Amino acid sequence: MLFLKPSDLSFENLSVKLLSQGRNISYNQLMNEFHALVPAAGFGARMGHELPKQYLPLAGKPMIFHALHTLCASPWLSTVFVVLSPADSLFHTYDWSALGDKLQPLFCGGATRADTVLNGLLAAELEPDDWVLVHDAARPCLTEAHLEKLIDELQEDAVGGILAIPVADTLKRSDALGRIQQTEDREQLWQAQTPQMFRAGLLALALQQCKAVTDEASAVEALGLSPKLVAGDSRNFKVTYPQDLLMAELLLREAR
Numbered sequence: 573m574l575f576l577k578p579s580d581l582s583f584e585n586l587s588v589k590l591l592s593q594g595r596n597i598s599y600n601q602l603m604n605e606f607h608a609l610v611p612a613a614g615f616g617a618r619m620g621h622e623l624p625k626q627y628l629p630l631a632g633k634p635m636i637f638h639a640l641h642t643l644c645a646s647p648w649l650s651t652v653f654v655v656l657s658p659a660d661s662l663f664h665t666y667d668w669s670a671l672g673d674k675l676q677p678l679f680c681g682g683a684t685r686a687d688t689v690l691n692g693l694l695a696a697e698l699e700p701d702d703w704v705l706v707h708d709a710a711r712p713c714l715t716e717a718h719l720e721k722l723i724d725e726l727q728e729d730a731v732g733g734i735l736a737i738p739v740a741d742t743l744k745r746s747d748a749l750g751r752i753q754q755t756e757d758r759e760q761l762w763q764a765q766t767p768q769m770f771r772a773g774l775l776a777l778a779l780q781q782c783k784a785v786t787d788e789a790s791a792v793e794a795l796g797l798s799p800k801l802v803a804g805d806s807r808n809f810k811v812t813y814p815q816d817l818l819m820a821e822l823l824l825r826e827a828r
Contacts, residue, residue: 604699604701604702604703604771605650605651605698605699605702605703606648606649606650606702606703606704606705606723606727607649607650607651607652607653607696607698607702607703607704607705607772608643608646608649608651608652608653608704608705608706608707608767609652609653609654609655609689609692609693609696609704609705609706609707610636610639610640610643610652610653610654610655610706610707610708610709611655611681611685611688611689611692611706611708611709612624612626612636612654612655612656612681612709613655613656613657613660613681613682613688614626614681614685614688623662624662625709625710625811626709626710627662627666628817630712630811630817630820630821630824631820631821631824631825634666635709635710635712635811635817635820636654636709636712637666637668637671637712638712638713638714638824639707639708639709639711639712639714640652640654640668640671640675641670641671642714642715642716642719643674643705643707643714643719644671644672644674644675645716646716646719648719648720648723649674649705649719650674651674651676651696652671652674652675652676653676653677653678653692653695653696654675654676654677654678654709655678655680655681655688655689655691655692655695656677656678656679656680656681657679657681658679658680658681660679660681663677676696678691678692678695678696680692680694680695684783685785685786685787686779686782686783686784686785686791687783689706689775689779689788690776690779690780690783693772693775693776693779694776696772698772699772699773700771700772700773700774700776701771701772701773702771702772703723703726703727703732703769703770703771703772704769704770704771704772704775705719705722705723705767705768705769706766706767706768706769706770706775706788707766707767707768708766708810710810710811710812711765711766711808711809711810711811712811712820712824713807713808713809713820713823713824713827714767714808715807715808715827718735718767718804718805718808719767721735721802721803721804722735722767722769722802722804723769725800725802726769726800726802729800731770731774731792731797731798731799731800732768732769732770732771732774732775732792732799732800733768733769733789733799733800733801733802734764734765734766734767734768734769734787734788734789734799734800734801734802735765735766735767735768735802735803735804735808736762736763736764736765736801736802736803736804737762737763737765737803737804737805737806738761738762738763738803739758739761739762739763740758741758742755742758743755743756743758743761744756762801764787764789765804765808765809765810766787766808768787768788768789768799770788770792770799774792774795775788775791775792777795778791778792778794778795779791781794781795782794782795807823
């Protein structure tokens with residue numbers, strides 16, 4: 573396996589060619605593996621709980637278990653890396669044996685999501701052309717169908733892409749006083765989800781060059797590339813507030 577050191581992060585070393593016309597990319601045409609990476613080094617303060625959000629109880633398991641279960645069960649994925657804070661003392665207090673031998677914890681999380689994902693990519697020692705599916709620990713209702721659709725639509729794509737859903741609600745922009753300033757045109761607007769799927773080398777390069785992002789696609793966009801939008805659905809929502817736990821539990825029980 574090739575360890576991705578910072579000195580290796582160049583377009584030439586990663587078999588990435590950005591052409592001046594059209595920003596096209598070409599990769600080595602090899603049989604590449606698919607891996608998942610779950611950043612879980614944060615706390616989730618908006619949940620208002622003393623436990624880190626990923627460990628909150630959900631349907632009899634810590635929340636992160638459900639996403640990891642779906643990822644580990646996928647026949648597409650060779651490894652499922654979960655990137656934790658170096659100070660995490662809770663992960664090993666849970667029983668993960670039901671997930672099999674694909675699960676690999678990495679205690680190298682950083683101060684931000686971008687830092688955590690980049691640190692995980694470097695520690696995972698992946699081949700630059702391997703695919704990485706970065707998924708939120710707080711999206712427990714991910715299904716095998718979501719994974720299959722994403723991989724099927726992106727495995728031959730030059731850039732990669734993300735699961736997303738078209739914005740359905742009317743969007744309002746507020747002023748500083750909390751009053752409507754204007755109504756935004758929702759045409760061609762999408763709500764980003766995860767997994768977000770990119771080549772390991774390209775994603776590492778993007779995150780090294782652009783860390784002030786809230787998702788992986790934004791870093792890739794900053795390189796001048798256009799990730800593909802793959803239509804998901806609203807079941808794959810992110811648990812952000814306490815009331816979201818009830819909805820997630822209902823969806824998980826229905827899926828069973």
